[in-house]
Amino acid sequence: MPPFDDGVPALVLRLDRNPFHHGTLGAVRSLGRAGVEVHAVVEAAHSPVARSRFLHRAHPGLRGAVTPEAFVEMLLRVSDRIGRRAVLVAMDDVSAILAAAHGPRLAERYVFPAQPAALPGRLADKAELVGLCAAAGIAHPETVVPGSPAEAAGAADRLGVPLVAKWSRPWLLSPATGLRSTTLVRSAEEARGLFARSPLAGSRLLLQRFLPDSPASDWFFHGYFGRDFTCLHGGSGRKQLSWPVGTGLTAMGRWQPNPEVEAAALRLVSHVGYHGILDLDFRREESTGSYQLLDVNPRPGAQFRLFTDTGGLDVVRALYLDLTGELVPGPSARPGRVFVAENYALLSAAVSARRGRPAAVSVRRGSPTGPPAEGPAQGVETAWFARDDPRPFFSMTRAWFGRGLAKGAGRLRALLGPHPAAASHSPPRPRESATDGSAGRPDAASLS
Secondary structure: OOOOOOOOOEEEEOOOOOOOOHHHHHHHHHHHHOOOOEEEEEOOOOOHHHHOOOOOEEEEOOOOOEOHHHHHHHHHHHHHHHOOOEEEEEOOHHHHHHHHHOHHHHOOOEEOOOOOOOHHHHHHOHHHHHHHHHHHOOOOOOEEOOOOHHHHHHHHHHHOOOEEEEEOOHHHOOHHHOOOOEEEEOOHHHHHHHHOOHHHHOOOEEEEEOOOOOOOOEEEEEEEEOOOOOEEEEEEEEEEEEEOOOOOEEEEEEEOOOHHHHHHHHHHHHHHOOOEEEEEEEEEOOOOOOEEEEEEEOOOOOOHHHHOOOOOOOHHHHHHHHHOOOOOOOOOOOOOOEEEOHHHHHHHHHHHHHHOOOOOOOOOOOOOOOOOOOOOOOOEEEOOOOOOOOHHHHHHHHHHHHHHHHHHHHHHHHHHOOOHHHHHHOOOOOOOOOOOOOOOOEOHHHHO
């Protein structure tokens, strides 16, 4: 693909403070290699993304709670530094939700997909997704939204355990609560206790029938949909490694056409009328062979670079071209292409080996009741290492192992315990401020 010549800069926006979000780096590299002046909001000056040679300038993110007013003010300040209107590429749910909700205030400074103000929030809300799937005729695991502790316990008895517990708006969770966005519940009492913590979560609790994972059960779809809701670029893929194992993000994935997954994605967009990038997660139910839609994210998934065609087009480039009035080239798919997030793949493979389960299974023969056949590999892209941009990889590696050493030292101190003499003379520790545990997370009251 030749360099873009439109001259419009781009701002890659992510409010989550995870320094190991490789999708942000992928967006910076994708647009930067095409000649776009790329800016990014980063969590810290030493972020691995800030080391990329394709990043024109890094801008600091919000330090406190992510309120709508703080979000808009931050983007206006960044716009002043950029100096002209820019394409906005939201890389997390909060950014996409707030950009749509406050579009009129940002429209003079940024170009981004025109959406009904509430649509990204409806898609990302796991409770809303239940109703959307039912209305669009898309398979979805049986789900209960309990209204009381007794209903939560009753749902566990009816659906059976284990079952999956989710908070409907996981972006509202504060790290200070200790709550996880998704939890495996193994008893009615656990379900009852989790419901009692709903006020801390800031959103509704969902209890969902558990679908066991298998080597070929987890699938995803990435696509960019234009103003007329037509898919201008996209594809389906299969998770070969995930982190955490069996439940988490794609540590290794393969571009693998799946007509059922792709048809479900198109059906959802047709039903809601969506313009922009979507990332959908599916799990195949072995007993029925159906592909159940688990999650919808109204932005690029971290592994979006997997779906890079022979001309270099991916969903972020498609969005940029379309929003700047350029023609989006016709797709030239590369099924079999592999994407690896090195740090997470290493962890996933190690844990899988320790558990005695296959880390990645090659499925080369299709059957009427099984998943589509897998073709030969068509190249591998790594999330962090790139020959033309090596510094983010080395920065990530230092930070990754540094965090691992810090965690190991903390566990060792906990095992050894304080020395009695030292403990008796140690001064009292100051209490942490309320913002220490929730920095970078949205305020539940302001976004609900």
